[in-house]
Amino acid sequence: MVQGSANWNTELTKEWLQNYVDDWISFYRKHITDGEVASYIPILQEANPNHLGITIIGKNGMTIRSGDVGIPFTIQSISKVISFIAACIERGVAYMLDRVDVEPTGEAFNSIMHLEMKQLKKPFNPFINAGAITVSSTLIGNTSDEKLESIFVLLEKMLGYRPAVNVDVYESERDSSMRNRAIGYYLLETGFLESDLNITLETYFKQCSIEITTDDLARIGMILSNDGEDPETQEEIIPRQIARIAKALMLTCGMYDASGKFATYVGIPAKSGVSGGILALSPPRVRDEELPFTEGCGIGVYGPALDDKGNSIAGIRLLRHIATQWDLSVF
Numbered sequence: 001m002v003q004g005s006a007n008w009n010t011e012l013t014k015e016w017l018q019n020y021v022d023d024w025i026s027f028y029r030k031h032i033t034d035g036e037v038a039s040y041i042p043i044l045q046e047a048n049p050n051h052l053g054i055t056i057i058g059k060n061g062m063t064i065r066s067g068d069v070g071i072p073f074t075i076q077s078i079s080k081v082i083s084f085i086a087a088c089i090e091r092g093v094a095y096m097l098d099r100v101d102v103e104p105t106g107e108a109f110n111s112i113m114h115l116e117m118k119q120l121k122k123p124f125n126p127f128i129n130a131g132a133i134t135v136s137s138t139l140i141g142n143t144s145d146e147k148l149e150s151i152f153v154l155l156e157k158m159l160g161y162r163p164a165v166n167v168d169v170y171e172s173e174r175d176s177s178m179r180n181r182a183i184g185y186y187l188l189e190t191g192f193l194e195s196d197l198n199i200t201l202e203t204y205f206k207q208c209s210i211e212i213t214t215d216d217l218a219r220i221g222m223i224l225s226n227d228g229e230d231p232e233t234q235e236e237i238i239p240r241q242i243a244r245i246a247k248a249l250m251l252t253c254g255m256y257d258a259s260g261k262f263a264t265y266v267g268i269p270a271k272s273g274v275s276g277g278i279l280a281l282s283p284p285r286v287r288d289e290e291l292p293f294t295e296g297c298g299i300g301v302y303g304p305a306l307d308d309k310g311n312s313i314a315g316i317r318l319l320r321h322i323a324t325q326w327d328l329s330v331f
């Protein structure tokens with residue numbers, strides 16, 4: 001209990017939490033210079049490396065926003081969570097798990113090594129590029145825009161508005177996508193793709209270029225934390241089974257080849273993207289002492305300076321600090 005208050009949800013408590021998060025943001029801004037913005041997609045270099053922002057939304061709606069929030073950025077690899085969920089809703093879980101496995105690789109997100117070396121029957125998981133491109137190929141539709149519809153419908157249900165593709169980022173990725181094209185051709189040769197290669201890649205590049213904010217990520221996280229149900233309306237946006245699989249994948253594969261360390265030191269489901277976004281969430285938890293957000297919360301982070309694995313450098317350190325202070329770990 002804090003300051004004699006039995007209720008964490010009072011304005012006083014919100015202010016108190018807000019002050020802490022503001023302090024932590026200021027502190028972790030100093031870590032930004034240890035990282036660099038992504039450059040392999042040329043336009044991403046234009047991001048301001050000094051940005052760092054966080055939004056936290058509790059199940060009861062309590063919202064903490066701090067730092068550089070409200071800045072739009074592209075969702076990048078975080079879209080892999082959304083496309084996998086959309087495909088599971090459209091095609092069914094069994095169908096999708098026949099086509100992508102649920103095992104971490106310990107390799108970079110754009111690696112193809114295991115797929116070739118081990119002659120796998122399916123990509124390791126839907127959060128590496130090979131798996132995500134396979135998932136994009138399963139989305140229903142004859143054009144990339146038709147395929148993207150289920151992703152947009154899902155996002156609109158969660159966010160309350162329909163986000164848009166940032167065309168400049170899409171074109172920059174499309175025109176510099178040698179590795180993803182190589183992965184695509186490999187998937188085509190091995191028979192993993194269910195749609196035309198060009199339409200599949202176009203779908204994948206566009207889904208990565210959808211523009212969102214930390215508020216949007218926190219909202220998605222909050223709904224996942226609540227097993228796919230919108231706590232306000234009680235509407236089931238994502239079936240519980242699919243939400244749980246998505247969270248298990250986030251915990252085991254969400255932070256590329258740093259997923260083990262993130263699970264160890266932070267201990268919550270999360271998914272990052274090369275633009276510097278992180279979608280994270282804390283499921284409801286039971287503790288003897290009163291702590292913030294025990295009913296569960298979603299967290300959205302933006303910090304485009306990345307570490308050598310491609311994760312937001314200050315964002316990860318900030319999340320580690322918050323998770324430690326508020327005892328968020330699921331373990």
Ligand SMILES: NC(=O)CC[C@H](N)C(=O)O
Pocket residue numbers: 076077078109110129173180208272273274275310
């Ligand atoms: N890690 C990422 O965010 C990668 C997404 C990026 N669009 C790519 O495919 O390379």
